[in-house]
Amino acid sequence: MEHLKMVASVLIAMSGVGAAFDFGYIHLVKLKLHARPETRYEHTLHTLQVFLGTCSLLFIFCFNFGGPVLWIATVLVGAGILIEILDIACEKMSRRKLGGLPTFEYGIHVIASGTKLAAVVVALGIKPRSAWSWTAEYVLQEPHPAYMYIVGWIGVSTGIILTALHVWLLLAGRKALDQAKRLNQK
Numbered sequence: 001m002e003h004l005k006m007v008a009s010v011l012i013a014m015s016g017v018g019a020a021f022d023f024g025y026i027h028l029v030k031l032k033l034h035a036r037p038e039t040r041y042e043h044t045l046h047t048l049q050v051f052l053g054t055c056s057l058l059f060i061f062c063f064n065f066g067g068p069v070l071w072i073a074t075v076l077v078g079a080g081i082l083i084e085i086l087d088i089a090c091e092k093m094s095r096r097k098l099g100g101l102p103t104f105e106y107g108i109h110v111i112a113s114g115t116k117l118a119a120v121v122v123a124l125g126i127k128p129r130s131a132w133s134w135t136a137e138y139v140l141q142e143p144h145p146a147y148m149y150i151v152g153w154i155g156v157s158t159g160i161i162l163t164a165l166h167v168w169l170l171l172a173g174r175k176a177l178d179q180a181k182r183l184n185q186k
Helices: 002-030 037-062 067-094 103-125 146-185
Strands: none
Touching: 002 037, 002 103, 002 146, 037 067, 037 103, 037 146, 067 103
16 A cells, blocks of 8 residues: 555645646736636635645645544545536636636646546545544554655645635735725725
């Protein structure tokens, strides 16, 4: 199973690099999705994605959880997938003024989402059957290898920063939109 833990760690690291570039540079710096009224809903979904992804990393890669906590991790992953579907559904409309979703960014989405899903499937799939029992201990006896913790904590640290930044920009954008509306009403 050790080799599968390495595979999951490499895949989640690849996903994290792609997601950090997409969320951190393309969305926030290049396109400034948080500052455009037509992409605010998309930015809100990205905020939720970063938050849920960070929580999922914490629950799956930073600790070797079992029992109800493992089921919570699985629900978080499912919620993240639902948010990704909503994001995909809204991008055509929200990006219309920007000329649509660039092929390069679409490619990053496919790679980051695919490697994340593969990493999570592998990491959850190698859990012992007993870990999925509601009566299993919350923290399993066998710890993750050090590299899995390191990759997990790097991802969680980056995720906390990106989540905080997304929330701050969401609130700042809301304030700017409210001020613009007040000015337009005068």
